Amino acid sequence: MAAKTCILQISIFFLLPLANSIHFKYPTVFNFGDSNSDTGNLVSAGIETLAPPNGQSYFKTPSGRYCDGRLIVDFLMDAMNLPFLNAYLDSVGVPSFQRGCNFAAAGSTILPASPTSVSPFSFAVQVSQFLRFKARVLEILAKGKKFEKYLPTEDFFGKGLYMFDIGQNDIAGGFYSKTLEQILASIPTILAEFETGIKRLYDQGARNFWIHNTGPVGCLTQNVAKFGTDPSKLDDQGCVRAHNQAAKTFNLQLHALTKKLQGQYTDANVTFVDIFSIKSNLIANYSKNGFEQPIMACCGYGGPPLNYDSQISCGQTKVLNGSSVTAKGCSESSAYVSWDGIHYTEAANQFVSSQILTGIYSDPPFSDQMPFLLDLKF
């Protein structure tokens, strides 16, 4: 316990000057992705509901996020001095979309949604939603000033940051019906679809792209539970090797695509962010990073070693085997990397965002684009 407190304090002291020194100049953020950055779309769409203890560590209510608290995107918005992103589909409470709009929805894939997929909001649909959003904003602004304070101005669309964190469900979802070889062979098709979406945004004036690669999906409790029952399939960290190999191959090709786009779009900033390395480091060096459980889910059912049962999700109560059981939260979620077996805890998300904000996991590194970072004092 004492060691953990000490580590936490060091990381807080390390973080504060950093967060204060970064002066991102983006007036607005448009985000596209899956549950890693969904701030309420799938829930607003009425497709899923989230019960407590989701949200317990920060919002005190499930808040549409698959987490006990804030997501990586929430910490990044904070660092940019912008409010949390409202979900595009959240229609109640007159949400302001002036400083950003979130199109990410849990379960989404880059490829068109299959009939069995949780989310119909695949990447192309999210891009179409954005185009509709932009057209509506310009139409409403042209009519007068009534909704001005809720909407981005026309120039925000060119100056804004376009963030992407999608592909995890294409890769991890593939393993339910395909072999590793088939998944590897499908990656160019997945990325061609991604490139089409990026190009549609560029053609509409988007100029600042920030692309997250996909994490070590083989370390997600859900995948360890389903695909890791044979220990020979696991690596030293207890992660499913095939899943991580697919994620690495996807990331190599995604990186190559971002280099190509950097070359093609000479009037744009295309930044690649290596989430895989940050999350792998977190899991491999969990104890040094202040965590006690790298794989076991905090909120789940079944107890150690995984505390995960695919039949019952975090917060749910169900009759299993004739008795009523509940997937409950653990007592100290900040000691866990995994919140519900599929998504990271707020503590893990905070670690990942602090690492993103060092700039060293980006290509090009932030410091190349943002000279003010050189003023950092540690």
Ligand SMILES: *[C@@H]1O[C@H](CO)[C@@H](O)[C@H](O)[C@H]1NC(C)=O
């Ligand atoms: C790229 O980023 C730099 C630094 O933030 C900024 O000065 C420049 O305007 C950006 N380029 C575009 C096309 O927005």
Ligand SMILES: *[C@@H]1O[C@H](CO)[C@@H](O)[C@H](O)[C@H]1NC(C)=O
């Ligand atoms: C874990 O930490 C060590 C020492 O800092 C580092 O060399 C290693 O690369 C880390 N592991 C991962 C997977 O990043």
Ligand SMILES: *[C@@H]1O[C@H](CO)[C@@H](O)[C@H](O)[C@H]1NC(C)=O
């Ligand atoms: C149901 O109960 C049987 C007998 O006790 C047990 O073998 C089995 O693992 C249980 N299944 C689940 C899903 O708990």
